[in-house]
Amino acid sequence: MLTSAPAxxxxxxxxxxxxxxxxxxxxxxxxxxxxxxxxxxxxxTLLPLLGSKGxxxxxxxxxILIVTGPDGVFRAVRREWLLIAMATWCLVSFAWSDYAGxxxxxxxxxxxxxxxxxxxxxxxxxxALVKIVLLTHFIAGVLSLASGNARENGMGYLxxxxxxxxxxxxxxxxxxxxxxxxxxxxxxxxxxLLALVSAGLGATLMVMGNSxxxxxxxxxxxxxxxxxxxxxxxxxxxxxxxxxxxxxxxAAGGVMITTxxxxxxxxxxxxxxxxxxxxxxxxxxxxAVTEIMERPLRGAGFQAFWVIGNPLAExxxxxxxxxxxxxxxxxNTLISNAVEIGLIGVAMQAVLFFSxxxxxxxxxxxxxxxxxxxxxxxxxxxLILMWVEVVYFFQFDIGSVLVVAALYYGRSFRLATxxxxxxxxxxxxxxxxx
Numbered sequence: 001m002l003t004s005a006p007a008x009x010x011x012x013x014x015x016x017x018x019x020x021x022x023x024x025x026x027x028x029x030x031x032x033x034x035x036x037x038x039x040x041x042x043x044x045t046l047l048p049l050l051g052s053k054g055x056x057x058x059x060x061x062x063x064i065l066i067v068t069g070p071d072g073v074f075r076a077v078r079r080e081w082l083l084i085a086m087a088t089w090c091l092v093s094f095a096w097s098d099y100a101g102x103x104x105x106x107x108x109x110x111x112x113x114x115x116x117x118x119x120x121x122x123x124x125x126x127x128a129l130v131k132i133v134l135l136t137h138f139i140a141g142v143l144s145l146a147s148g149n150a151r152e153n154g155m156g157y158l159x160x161x162x163x164x165x166x167x168x169x170x171x172x173x174x175x176x177x178x179x180x181x182x183x184x185x186x187x188x189x190x191x192x193l194l195a196l197v198s199a200g201l202g203a204t205l206m207v208m209g210n211s212x213x214x215x216x217x218x219x220x221x222x223x224x225x226x227x228x229x230x231x232x233x234x235x236x237x238x239x240x241x242x243x244x245x246x247x248x249x250x251a252a253g254g255v256m257i258t259t260x261x262x263x264x265x266x267x268x269x270x271x272x273x274x275x276x277x278x279x280x281x282x283x284x285x286x287x288a289v290t291e292i293m294e295r296p297l298r299g300a301g302f303q304a305f306w307v308i309g310n311p312l313a314e315x316x317x318x319x320x321x322x323x324x325x326x327x328x329x330x331x332n333t334l335i336s337n338a339v340e341i342g343l344i345g346v347a348m349q350a351v352l353f354f355s356x357x358x359x360x361x362x363x364x365x366x367x368x369x370x371x372x373x374x375x376x377x378x379x380x381x382x383l384i385l386m387w388v389e390v391v392y393f394f395q396f397d398i399g400s401v402l403v404v405a406a407l408y409y410g411r412s413f414r415l416a417t418x419x420x421x422x423x424x425x426x427x428x429x430x431x432x433x434x
Contacts, residue, residue, distance in 0.1 A: 133173070330390070
């Protein structure tokens with residue numbers, strides 16, 4: 001029986017079929033950009049094992065990305081101009097540095113590292129970066145476990161790294177990226193299986209490394225995952241109210257904790273085996289503050305303090321028993337960097353770092369993905385560690401590259417989600433000029 005035209009018009013329309021986002025398999029789309037980025041990041045990841053060969057891998061891969069896409073790199077450099085200004089300040093500090101050759105050499109290397117980091121971010125997607133970080137650090141974890149390299153007297157495992165803190169940083173990064181991939185349901189089961197193994201390997205090596213500070217920082221970062229995922233499920237107005245209330249509650253809790261801070265500090269120090277000077281850190285900070293007051297604005301020069309032959313550095317190495325006279329710092333990012341590049345340089349670095357924290361947390365709250373979650377918890381960890389370690393900005397350093405990635409991708413998401421600017425009409429312009 002035929003249906004009349006009015007009846008056909010009244011027939012309910014079919015509902016659109018909702019298609020699920022395709023799951024991603026174990027393989028990455030090995031475009032030339034991704035392959036080059038993988039080699040570049042692998043060189044940095046295995047730098048403790050490969051030495052100058054790892055640095056060469058990073059530089060060659062980075063140069064290829066820059067040369068094959070100069071327009072995009074130029075746009076990235078122009079957008080992140082403060083990052084380049086900070087690197088330029090470190091570079092030109094050779095002009096007043098106590099060791100001009102050292103500052104010039106490391107300043108050039110820092111500039112190259114920052115530009116290459118921007119080139120990587122401009123050429124590959126955040127998800128590709130996360131997969132590369134997972135694969136490269138899984139390789140580093142397997143090599144570390146296989147090396148059997150540990151300090152004497154059970155003072156901590158080293159793996160392929162020169163110190164237990166370096167091992168803890170790298171394996172903490174492996175644990176966090178594994179956790180982020182594991183929680184992203186859009187990833188294929190093979191990726192999530194690799195992430196599960198990686199998280200277990202990272203956690204095992206962190207415990208073997210016996211770095212209390214790194215373990216505590218990772219634990220707090222993991223605790224931030226729950227609130228981030230909860231905020232993702234809320235609407236924007238509700239989310240704002242919850243964030244404001246949380247800030248108020250945290251502030252109130254902080255005030256209450258200050259009344260029993262002495263007892264808490266004593267219990268923490270007793271549990272971790274440290275003393276009231278945080279294993280000499282407060283004494284170090286005293287020396288650093290004195291050095292900053294002598295040259296507050298410009299500093300001693302980029303990486304021109306811990307140099308063999310510097311009298312104060314030699315004295316501190318002797319006091320703290322650093323026989324190798326390397327791998328030592330003031331164990332506070334702001335204080336340590338202020339000694340080298342002054343308050344001007346530290347101010348630029350702080351703006352960059354805290355901007356990255358803000359952008360990437362906003363991204364993680366608004367868009368759920370392995371990339372946004374990984375970079376968010378990474379920046380939380382860096383935020384915690386910066387008060388007792390030096391976490392940015394270094395040449396040939398994967399941590400510094402990932403801070404740049406958090407800044408670049410976080411800002412890109414914010415720019416992409418902002419409403420387009422509508423040019424005012426001619427009438428509006430006339431009224432404004434009147």
